[in-house]
Amino acid sequence: xxxVLLLIMSIFCVATVVVAVPAGRTLExxxxxxxxxxxxxxxxxxxGIKCGECHNKAMFPKMxxxxxxxxxxxxxxxxxxxxxxxxxxxxxAKASCNRCHVK
Numbered sequence: 001x002x003x004v005l006l007l008i009m010s011i012f013c014v015a016t017v018v019v020a021v022p023a024g025r026t027l028e029x030x031x032x033x034x035x036x037x038x039x040x041x042x043x044x045x046x047x048g049i050k051c052g053e054c055h056n057k058a059m060f061p062k063m064x065x066x067x068x069x070x071x072x073x074x075x076x077x078x079x080x081x082x083x084x085x086x087x088x089x090x091x092x093a094k095a096s097c098n099r100c101h102v103k
Contacts, residue, residue: 027065035103047090059083 030036044054054060059080060068068080075082075093081100085093093100 029065029070032101034097034101037100038102049084053084 025041027039027041028036029039051063055063062068070080072093074080075085078086082093084090085096087095091099
C-alpha cells in the first residue's frame, strides 16, 4: 500500500511541475523603470533549456512569479538570469537591456 501511495504522489508531483510552467507560458514583470520584462517559456524551451536548469534551490526554487527578488545587480553578478545571460551561453544582459526591457 505504501508503494502505491508513493507512486501516486510521485506522479502527482511530476504532473504538477509540468503543468505549472508550460513552455508556451509568458510572464510579464511590469513595474520596473527600464520598461516591462516579458519572459517566454517557449523561447527558452526552443533554446534547449530544461526547466530544472533554472527552477532549482539555487535560482528559482518555486515556479511562482514573485517568490524570488530579481535585481540587475544579481544578474550582472552572474546570479539568477545572469547565470546564462552572461555573453557566453546567451546574450549578455549588461550589454543588451532592450532584449528584455521593452518600453
